[in-house]
Amino acid sequence: MSISHRARPEIQAMAGYQPGEQPAPGQRVIKLNTNENPYPAPEVVLAAIREQVAGPALRRYPVPDARPVREAAARAYGLEPDQVVVGNGSDDLLTMLLRTFVAPGAKVVAPAPTYSLYGTLTAIQGGTYREVPWGVGGSLLIRAIADADPALVLITRPNAPFGFACGLDQVSALCRAVDAPVVLDEAYADFADDNGLSLLADHPNLIVTRSFSKGFSLAGLRLGLGFAHPEAAAQLHKVRDSYNVDALAQAAATAALDNLDAYRPNLDAVIGERTRLAAALRERGLGVAESQANFLFARVPDGDGRPWYEALKARGVLIRYFPEPEELADGLRISVGTPEENDALLAALDAVSAG
């Protein structure tokens, strides 16, 4: 008999988070299912990584607190290094946030639909996860969240999987309404018209997280940033693994943050294709909401996304389909790819429609 019966009951009872499928190395697919950037990182970032591979960095421990990255982030965004925490992906920052603020039995509240990892992370902490529908809207939504007495609030902005960005005034009002950390998960902010960093000065309970996996074309390296009041950041550092961000990732992150302009053509290309793809999908009868992210949520006319997902997969096009909750089951979440990838998706959709 194994020792798994000694695992905490919460862990035994849970299923674990299921990330979107990754094709096997070498498998030829049009991959529009996990919101990666279709363009490579700029040469200046790749060069920074290659330089580390050539030197002594691989055999030495990295800078434990990623100070050079934090300084670069502070320069890039007009903040102070002690407001910045670096994570092994923004998932690592979410883990730190839950471990810091969520005791057993404490409540985590999120407007939904949202990133399904939040529930998993809450379960690991032995906390209670409660979703409030975005549809409640406005001041009623804020009151519903505050009335739930949260230990932590999590807002994805732009939203996943719908892509809309709630008003920044709504984020401010929520920060004022709760005596708890409000986490603004800005994984997709690089594709949006605005973001919440400017709210940090007025709201000491606001914590903003960012990912390098979408806008920065570095999903393979695992990098995320957290921005918080210095005192809150200091608590997060305590639960951070001592050397959580490796030396190559630190070099890449520093180069990326010091060369934000080099990313502009990639971002503009994705944003342009987002507009074109949304129009093309609507022409084909799918219901596509406005998106501030690098994906579109497209509702199929016949109310069931699964056969579309499967037919597209059979034609070598991977998109994301969520069987649950029910409000997502008529939709396809489609990452915005290169023009060629998007054309391939549209051609596959036409072939599926033609039966």
Added chain:
Amino acid sequence: MSISHRARPEIQAMAGYQPGEQPAPGQRVIKLNTNENPYPAPEVVLAAIREQVAGPALRRYPVPDARPVREAAARAYGLEPDQVVVGNGSDDLLTMLLRTFVAPGAKVVAPAPTYSLYGTLTAIQGGTYREVPWGVGGSLLIRAIADADPALVLITRPNAPFGFACGLDQVSALCRAVDAPVVLDEAYADFADDNGLSLLADHPNLIVTRSFSKGFSLAGLRLGLGFAHPEAAAQLHKVRDSYNVDALAQAAATAALDNLDAYRPNLDAVIGERTRLAAALRERGLGVAESQANFLFARVPDGDGRPWYEALKARGVLIRYFPEPEELADGLRISVGTPEENDALLAALDAVSAG
């Protein structure tokens, strides 16, 4: 006012783990303080990393469960892939173990002195950390650990910071004596005469962890392995961050595990220098115990390690000094470096002795 008052009381009360100091990039020091390997990883490993930088791996998510690394580890060590969990450093595996098995109030027990991170990780879980002195010895030590009713037992083998390896029969006896996971932290096993992997078949509650930071010359990349019964491994995967090991690290780990022979010259060089350095330190009047790791614990003749640590540092040689607990305060923990680095240490020691 920041929101740090809403952090869990355990987190507010703790100080956070302090890793050994890392010199600033470019600072010229003889660095013998954090047990890195003084030799670079073999070319086959570096080539595997470079190949990934050139391809699409950086902008895509890595394989979530690091399956190729787990298969390579299974090949290398004669196990099955479902017995293997890959971590972002072996610290990540320790974090997974604590999150899986340690509920608030549960007891974590370790023979001491040992890796001081264990106490920090226990505190984050709200558990109780208890150390039993190695000096208790033999069956009394095992009884003391079992009587403490542990939820988890942590044994560093070879021990840090002393370097000795307890008998494998002692590990077996402990596994039989407790109904709890027994973690054998084998961060330094690549330098030892034997290891505990062969015990896995007989003890379903045994979990062995390994690091790529010492024997594999990849501290900068953050890689660790956990070996466990498949059912226990399945629980650990649930608390693992979805994409915890990046694409470059996965490529490096696979290449390293498929080319263990390429590391043999590095390991033999370190083991040879360990013998030479120990003898040279003893000639100089320091008390040096036998070590199965890539470091030596050397007790200074006058009973206080601090002035030696500081004098060596002033001469550009970094070693590790532990002011606490008291039984460590007369010692210097010295990583085994290249012959040139070890000679520089010895010359600096002679200069310090000469006043």
